[in-house]
Amino acid sequence: AQSVTQPDIHITVSEGASLELRCNYSYGATPYLFWYVQSPGQGLQLLLKYFSGDTLVQGIKGFEAEFKRSQSSFNLRKPSVHWSDAAEYVCAVSRGYSTLTFGKGTMLLVSP
């Protein structure tokens, strides 16, 4: 069965600093990979996705993620964090068109 690990439950970053959120997956072949963002009291919004091709993918709100097959990772990055980026970030994986498996999420706190 596929699984997703987000090792960091909480991360605090200073406004203007760079950000990297980690995501590791367990699956035999290359899965489809996703990052979602969830603001308090809201549903999940898709930030970016990877299906195939270029391993560096760009998403909305200035986020990017890099797929590294050798490390089974799909880490999310942003060069300069804004206070409005404070939210929960959830990594997900699917095998083809099957259902998504989600990580437990990383809560991002942004300090002034």
Added chain:
Amino acid sequence: NAGVTQTPKFQVLKTGQSMTLQCAQDMNHNSMYWYRQDPGMGLRLIYYSASEGTTDKGEVPNGYNVSRLNKREFSLRLESAAPSQTSVYFCASSGNRVPEAFFGQGTRLTVV
């Protein structure tokens, strides 16, 4: 452009009461899902429907039933609510050729 609409947004039930959570999507998606989100557990799949007329159990189906009323609507029923079903419930949908899921705003359910 509504996307996925869930009702109600909030609900308090007494133990043993029943209720139905409603979900509708206007994106002509074939697949629909119900998830629950609990602190420290991430999103867990309750039931899903790959197409109109079909439903399948997910990871945590006990205590729930679903109905795919038509292509647009997918409801989740709690026949006899228990405190363990206190959670935030999300409905989602996805299209034929892409596994990315689009989420509703969620229903916060408290069972006392």
